[in-house]
Amino acid sequence: MSDTGTTTTTPAAAPPGRGPGHDRDARPAGEAAAPPRAAGTRRRWVLYAPLALAGGAFLGFYALLRGLGTGSYDPRGVPSALIGRPVPDFALPPLEGAELPALGAADLRGGLAAPVLVNFWASWCVPCVVEHPMLMRLSREGVPVFGINYKDRAEDARAFLRRHGNPYARLGVDQPGRVAIDWGLYGVPETYLVDRTGVVRWRWAGPITPQILESDLRPLLRRHA
Amino acid sequence: MIPELGHFALALACVLALAQGAVPLLGAQRRDPRLIALGPPLAAGQLVAVAAAFAALLWSFAVNDTTVLGVVQNSHSAKPLLYKLTGTWGNHEGSMVLWVLILALCGGAVAGFGRDLPGALQARVLAVLGLVGVGFLLFILATSNPFARVWPPPADGQGLNPVLQDPGLALHPPLLYLGYVGYAVTFAFAVAALIEGRVDAAWGRWVRPWALAAWAFLTLGIALGSWWAYYELGWGGYWFWDPVENASLLPWLAGTALLHSAIVVEKREALKVWTVLLALLAFALSLLGTFLVRSGVLNSVHAFASDPTRGVFILALLALYVGGAFALFAWRAPAMAPTGVFAPLSREGALVLNNLFLCSICAVVLVGTLYPMFADLVLGVKISVGPPFFNAATLPLAAPLILAMPLGALLPWKRARLWPVLQRLWWAALAAAAALLLALALAGERVWPALGFAAAVWLVAGAAADLADRIALFRRPAAAWARARGLPRAAWGGALAHAGLGVTCAGIAGMGLATDALVALKPGESARLAGYEWRLEGVRDAAGPNWTARRATVTVARDGAAVAVLEPERRFFPVGRETTTEAAIHTNGLRDLYVVLGEERDGAAVLRLHHNPLAPWIWLGAAVMALGGGLSLSDRRVRVAAPAPKGAPAPA
Amino acid sequence: MTTIRPRRAAILPALLLAPLLFPAAAPAAVGDPRERLADPAQEARARAIGRELRCLVCQNQSIEDSNADLARDLRLIVRERIAQGATDAEVVRYLHERYGDFVLLRPPVTAATALLWAAPALALAGGATAILLALRRRRVAPDAVVEEAAAPLTEAERARLAAIEAAAAERDRRPS
Known part of the structure; x- marks a missing residue:
């Protein structure tokens, strides 16, 4: 907020009789267009500060736009607070009439033979339909996929599994949506990777696409195998 | 065709x-x-x-x-x-x-x-x-x-989108753009001055009307948006510190600073370089807002559908205009010699202080708005910066500004002494203190609203003291009327704008005392809130040109006497299958009675009732501020700008 | 490109089209009276806490202001915890553990947010330093300058002022 200028060369007072006009020729000699740079007047680096700040901001914004394009920056994504922590305590009832074992924290803690996927889904969720073939493929390949049916009706969930196939080795039902909050869920589908010691290693919010499967999930499954 | x-x-x-x-x-x-x-x-x-x-x-x-x-x-x-x-x-x-x-x-x-x-x-x-x-x-x-x-x-x-089908919102963008684009003109003046390498009083005179007009429109635009949010969105809030709201607030803050520093250029030929920088900044921030809203980098519910190519294009424009102007600034600003010199304690000094605080608030809002993005980009952490941060971070900067406003307006140019000014303001200070104590006594020791009322009284009384001083109301009462008529409109406008901020402060303080209740009523049942009896008479179907609705009738009575009939609606728009809530509001200028209709279940309707003391004053104050700006603009000294022989293009 | 539920999907596209430079947000959560706590003091605490917590699916709204499903669940959890006797800090910690810093509308003071929280002080200090530097630069100026600051309007300035005003008056009389 400095009133900058070469003060050392400032005329002491405005010359008398200077008219109010802006006409170039009415300008007193002391204010010639070129700044008289007296000895000792350093180049005012402060004046470059706005340019530098703006330049930094441009680079930052450009990086953000690039990130938007490549997907590395997502203004709407919420990171999981669970990564690197053991799965939360929970015990869910089974889906009635589905003949599948129920799911609880005990099934995910310690001594697992292989890393496990925990998938939150619902029959009313359109992206869940999109990702379902990926889950089926993983399940066929022998990756344990556990499901948590979120805020759903039992008959709708059963119909969904009948129609699209069942990838789940275990299935818990979270009708009130409370366990989901313990997991930090903010939408369905969401999929968590739990390693053999019961620690959450990865979370994907949104449908698992073939691309996510190959680029993110498979390497992780290999690393934690 | x-x-x-x-x-x-x-x-x-x-x-x-x-x-x-x-x-x-x-x-x-x-x-x-x-x-x-x-x-x-x-x-x-x-x-x-x-x-x-x-x-x-x-x-x-x-x-x-x-x-x-x-x-x-x-x-x-x-x-x-x-x-x-x-x-x-x-x-x-x-x-x-x-x-x-x-x-x-x-x-x-x-x-x-x-x-x-x-x-x-x-x-x-x-x-x-x-x-x-x-x-x-x-x-x-x-x-x-x-x-x-x-x-x-x-x-x-x-x-x-049905929430946008509203007269207030129809007017909001044009007003906002008049503000944003008005700063394009001050930007153009600043760039022209940099090219010429000179800024003088005459330049200040030409820039000020544009800065005033842009500021007045932007004030109205922001206020209209805030008012719309209040009556249309239906949760009784008026400012959410959303990034998009902040994007309109940033040029307003810089523009307010510009308005004040341009006065110093005009009257005293000081702060030239700073004023030029502010003129560049005000437009840069307008463009930044455009970029944030339209590029998709923002995490806002208000943002336009995003399109990366648009974002890159706007960013390129931003880099070209803002970067070019700042480069020109760094190169040419040393050419501008300040001539007016002043003591720290003077009108100029007070305006510097005003600029310091306004720009600090602007910087805080800017940092708070951009921080989540850059924290994500640079540090890889996702954080949220919401209203609790902005309130906590801007209030300590706004408070001294409000405290200093009446003082600064009364300080003489060049060199001043504080004591005479304090003498002229003692009654305003007394009134503010009385308001503080009264509010504490009446509102049950709610400190923030009470301080808000004190600030409101301080600003309004301070503006009155300023005018009284200029027309020598107390020293020579007989001549006061003549002097009042002779007082430049810019003086009236300035005092009015400051008082307008006081009115807004009162409205904000009043909203700090707002109460509400969430009730489920069957027809004929009633609830009590803030001393009023709110009775649901019934709910029926209604229809408009492109919507159908459920409309409730709520009568509000106080001590048995009917006060208002309110008809909140839930509208359904078949095209797009969207539902909106239309709040019903009854105002008497001192308080709003505000009802929103929720779902109906088991023969009962859910109603949210609000009692909002002084709510309309928030926007009334903004209108008064804009009116002050308009009055200043109509001042002939501003309007005619500095006269120069017409047409005479600079001879070679 | 995340997820989501029909409810969220129904709200967001409409909002993304909202043109506005200003608010276009979802219509308010009207709420459900059964959600609220009977004890007004507890309810007031719950709302104060709720205003500090971000609704994760609607972005930039607090859970108190949102009609999203998840926001309602979180409101209920806040109230349950309070009814069970948890302190404000415990309630906030409960959700912070599950959703991380993102859920806090008032960012916690950490190394990552130090700059943010220091912004008001930094801005003020930076501005004040710049002003002091400018004043010092002044002080180096010739004495005459300082004297000019002390003096009332000089004869020259007065003449100039008169000229400006006369010219302005002249213009005002001239029909435009």
Whole structure:
């Protein structure tokens, strides 16, 4: 907020009789267009500060736009607070009439033979339909996929599994949506990777696409195998 | 056919804007009066072309031309004509055309009213405005063609988001753009001054009306948006510190600082470099807002649908204009010698302090708005910066500013002593202290609202003390009337604007005492809130031009006497299948009774009842501020600017 | 490109089209009276806490202001915890553990947010330093300058002022 200028060369007072006009020729000699740079007047680096700040901001914004394009920056994504922590305590009832074992924290803690996927889904969720073939493929390949049916009706969930196939080795039902909050869920589908010691290693919010499967999930499954 | 003409007009405008950006600039550099004289006609031509394009777009919306993509996506034949027309700027493409239209209007105004400007200065200002216009016209033509066609045309459009079908919101963008684009003019003046390497009192006089007008419009635009949020969104809030709201607040803060520092340039020829920088900043922040809203980098519910190519284009424009201007600034600013010198304790000193606090608030809001993005980018952490942060971080900066406002207005120029000023303000201070104690006693020791009331009284009484002092009300009461009539309107305007902020403070403080209740009532049942008896009479069906609704009738009584009948609605818009809540509000100027209708279940309707003391004062105060700005603008000293012999282009 | 539920999907696209430079947000959560706590003091605490917590699916709204499903669940959890006797800090910690810093509308002071929280002080200090530097620069100026600051309007300035005002008056009389 400095009133900058070469003060050392400032005329002491405005010359008398200077008219109010802006006409170039009415300008007193002391204010010639070129700044008289007296000895000792350093180049005012402060004046470059706005340019530098703006330049930094441009680079930052450009990086953000690039990130938007490549997907590395997502203004709407919420990171999981669970990564690197053991799965939360929970015990869910089974889906009635589905003949599948129920799911609880005990099934995910310690001594697992292989890393496990925990998938939150619902029959009313359109992206869940999109990702379902990926889950089926993983399940066929022998990756344990556990499901948590979120805020759903039992008959709708059963119909969904009948129609699209069942990838789940275990299935818990979270009708009130409370366990989901313990997991930090903010939408369905969401999929968590739990390693053999019961620690959450990865979370994907949104449908698992073939691309996510190959680029993110498979390497992780290999690393934690 | 008409959309094609509109498209052609846009392209023509782009060519004319390019000419406007090049020819007068060249003329000013070569001191060629013929080239300089081409500036105004080119600006007028660009204005006509853009206006034609805008008219073509308006026409497409008015007749619901479903071969135009923008109409299909944002309009519907069943919409009332008013909202068809306002729907023109209710989408990205159309709003950009409005933006450019207002820019062209400003160029036309500089060309038309700026006859007293020295030819070279006017030429450079017009050229800069032309260059800004070129960029945005190219942006529209390249990435956001509002006249894009669809074939075959669908039977009808998809409708406009119903929360936007509202008169307040129809007016909000034009007002906001008048503000944003007004700062394009002060930006152009600043760039012209940098090119010329000189800023003087006359420059300050020419810049101030533009800064005033832009500020007044932006104030109104922001207030209108806030008011709309209050009555339309239905949760009784009026400011959410959303990034998009902040994007409009940033140029307002910088513009307010500019308004004040331009006075110092005009009166004292000091703070020149700083004022030029503020003029650049105000427009830079306007453009930043445009970028944030339209590029998709923002995490806001208000943002336009994002499109990376648009983001890159706007960023490039931003880099060109802002980067170019700042580079010019770094290079040329040392040429501007300050002549007016002042003591730290003086009107000038107070205005410096004003700028310090306003710019600090601006910096905090900017940092808070951008921090989540850059924290994600640089540190890889996701955080949220919400209202609790902004309230906590800006209040400590706003409080001293409010405290100093009446003092600063009373300080004389050049060198002052504090004591005489304090003597003239003692009764205002006393009134503020009394308000504080009274509010604490009445509102049950709620500290923040009480402080808000004290600030309100301090500002209004301080403005009154300022006026009383200027007209010597107490020293020579007999002559006061004559002096009041002779007082420049700028003085009235300044005092009014300061008092307006006081009124807004009172409204905010009043909202701090708001109470509400959430009740489920069956017809005939009633609830009590804030001393009122709220009785649900019944709920029935209603219908409008493009919606159906459930409408509740609530009678409000106090001590057995009926006060108001309120009819809140839940509207359903079949096109788009959207539901909105229409709050019903009864105001008597001192408080709002506010009802929102929720779901109906088991014969009972859920109602949210609000009692909002002084709520209307928030926007009333903003209107008073804008009125103060308008009054200043009508001051002949501002209006005529500095006289110079007409036409005399600078001889070579 | 994340997820989501029909409810969220129904709200967001409409909002993304909202043109506005200003608010276009979801219509308010009207709420459900059964959600609220009977004890007004507890309810007031719950709302104060709720205003500090971000609704994760609607972005930039607090859970008190949102009608999203998840926001309602979180409101209920806040109230349950309070009814069970948890302190404000415990309630906030409960959700912070599950959703991380993102859920806090008032960012916690950490190394990552130090700059943010220091912004007001930094801005003020930076501005004040710049002003002091400018004043010092002044002080180096010739004495005459300082004297000019002390003096009332000089004869020259007065004459200039008169000229300006006379010219302005002249223009005002001239029909435009």
